[in-house]
Each structure stands twice: as C-alpha cells, then as structure tokens.
Amino acid sequence: MANLTRWSPFKTLARFEQQTPFEELFNGFGLRPRWSELEMPEMRIDVTENERSYAVKAEIPGVGKDDIDVSIDGNQVSISAEVKRETKKKDDEREICTERYYGQVYRSFGLPGEVDNTKASAHYENGVLTLDLPKKGNGNARKVTIS
Structure with a gap:
C-alpha cells in the first residue's frame, strides 16, 4: 500500500525548477518568506474502537498538558x-531560520456513536494525548413490534 502525503503548493513550485524550494527564490533579496506562517501543523490522530469504548491517540508535541483542552x-x-514559543535569546543572537510553529x-471529529463524557479519561505523555472514551449505553432502548 502506498503512503499518501499532503501536497503543499508553497513547499515547491513545479513550474520553476523541480528541485528548488519556493523559499530559496528569496535568497539574496533580504526578504524573509512568510509562507510557513500560513501553514498550521496538523494534529495527527489514530482512532480505534472495541465493544465498550473508543480510543483516540493524538500527536501534540511541544505542548504542556495544562495547555490542552x-x-x-x-x-x-x-x-x-x-x-x-520559547523566547529566551541572548542579546547578541538573531534568528536566521524559524520553522517551528x-x-x-x-x-x-465525529465518532460513529455517542460517548459517555462522564466516564471519559485523558492522559498526556511524550507528546501523545491518549483519550479513553466509553460508549454510551442504550439504557432505554427497546424493540417495537409492528402491528
């Protein structure tokens, strides 16, 4: 199975030289391209399910657990x-390249069934948020006979 990647028109421009990134076109002009500021990093997730609950793993690197909602x-x-962003810099330093968001x-996102939010739990470790989301039971469900 092939891996799919998201194409970004600002990373490379095909009508110019194929190997030259768009940002390199500004080298020597004293301009700093701001295309990278338009890109927001994706929060990648994995969702699995069993009979009782959904499990979600979300990659959120570089974040404190108090900063997640x-x-x-x-x-x-x-x-x-x-x-x-950490803003600790020395007086004699200047930024040359900043790629970190x-x-x-x-x-x-939506799940196939409702979640019992009173029993949901979350754990954050090493840049990965893990959610355990128990499914809501069909407490009042009953079979209806057709006459």
Missing part, C-alpha cells in the same frame, strides 16, 4: 492546544 458533545470530540492547533 478536550471537549465532548455527544459523538463530537474537539481537541485544542496552545503551542507556546507556535500558536493554536485544533482538531474536531
């Missing part, structure tokens, strides 16, 4: 996080 509404799960990241 998870909300559950029915079958809708929303994860947001604030990526903070800082700001807000957000991901929202």
Whole structure:
C-alpha cells in the first residue's frame, strides 16, 4: 500500500525548477518568506474502537498538558492546544531560520456513536494525548413490534 502525503503548493513550485524550494527564490533579496506562517501543523490522530469504548491517540508535541483542552458533545470530540514559543535569546543572537510553529492547533471529529463524557479519561505523555472514551449505553432502548 502506498503512503499518501499532503501536497503543499508553497513547499515547491513545479513550474520553476523541480528541485528548488519556493523559499530559496528569496535568497539574496533580504526578504524573509512568510509562507510557513500560513501553514498550521496538523494534529495527527489514530482512532480505534472495541465493544465498550473508543480510543483516540493524538500527536501534540511541544505542548504542556495544562495547555490542552478536550471537549465532548455527544459523538463530537474537539481537541485544542496552545503551542507556546520559547523566547529566551541572548542579546547578541538573531534568528536566521524559524520553522517551528507556535500558536493554536485544533482538531474536531465525529465518532460513529455517542460517548459517555462522564466516564471519559485523558492522559498526556511524550507528546501523545491518549483519550479513553466509553460508549454510551442504550439504557432505554427497546424493540417495537409492528402491528
């Protein structure tokens, strides 16, 4: 099976030389391209399910656990996080290249069934947020006979 990657028109431009990244076109002009600021990093997730619950693993590197918010509404799960930038620099230093993102990241998705948000739990370790989302039981479900 082939791996799919998302194509970004700002990484390379095919109508110019194939091997030359778009950012290198600005070298020597004293301009700093701002295309990288338009890109927000993706929060990659894995979702699995068993009979009792859904398990979600979300990659959110470089974030403190206090800066992550998870909300559950029915079958809708929303994860947001604030990526903070370290601003410790010495007086004689200047930035030459800055590729690390800082700001807000957000991901929202729907699950096939409703989640019991009172029993949901979350754990964050080594840049991976793990959610255990128990399925809501059909407490009042009954079979209806047709006459």
